[in-house]
Amino acid sequence: FLKGNSFWAAKLNYNCSCSWRNVLKARNLLANHLLYEIWDGLSISLWFDPWLSGVSLVDRYGDSVIQDSGLQRNARLSSVIKEDLIVIRNLSSGIFLSNSTDRIHWVKKGGTFTIREACNIINMQGSEVEWWKIAWFPNSIPNHSFCVWLTFWEAHRTLDKLARWGVVSSSNCCFGCGQEESIDHLFFSCPFTARVWNHFLG
Numbered sequence: 001f002l003k004g005n006s007f008w009a010a011k012l013n014y015n016c017s018c019s020w021r022n023v024l025k026a027r028n029l030l031a032n033h034l035l036y037e038i039w040d041g042l043s044i045s046l047w048f049d050p051w052l053s054g055v056s057l058v059d060r061y062g063d064s065v066i067q068d069s070g071l072q073r074n075a076r077l078s079s080v081i082k083e084d085l086i087v088i089r090n091l092s093s094g095i096f097l098s099n100s101t102d103r104i105h106w107v108k109k110g111g112t113f114t115i116r117e118a119c120n121i122i123n124m125q126g127s128e129v130e131w132w133k134i135a136w137f138p139n140s141i142p143n144h145s146f147c148v149w150l151t152f153w154e155a156h157r158t159l160d161k162l163a164r165w166g167v168v169s170s171s172n173c174c175f176g177c178g179q180e181e182s183i184d185h186l187f188f189s190c191p192f193t194a195r196v197w198n199h200f201l202g
Helices: 018-025 027-031 057-061 064-069 086-091 115-122 142-152 159-164 183-189 191-201
Strands: 034-037 103-106
Touching: 018 027, 027 115, 057 064, 183 191
Parallel strands: none
Antiparallel strands: 034 103
């Protein structure tokens, strides 16, 4: 998808998958938790990497800075790092001018990126709900737990919702009872699901 371009320069469009679109939307939030340790500058995009205290040069000065500089869009930070380039030194105290490779740390120096920590940052944790043990418990079946979780949040895409959104023309229950399909109906009112409950619960 990137085709040799920088991850930070990738355009957000509707041709990409939902997962990739969400990753791109989270870039600015993730950038604020990255610590760039720049040595030779060979692996850092001059314009698009957020090496400048969590901000890229393009975000700070606008896209015209590339044209004004006369450098290419795919220029690396190494192309402007020189011993006498005081401007670059002043922009970031994390430049060491060495043949060592660049390093990117997560949150703090030496920190390692994990999906769990990233999710905790992106999805701010709210207050604990009373029903969480009903959905998530040891040895639970993941598919079942996820279904229960959706139910408590009323997030199932039932036909009554799809009809309101204009996705389907009818909201009649899929089990043919003639009533409108909703979360409450599917789990408690539908004759078919009632027989299922009675079968397993006696």
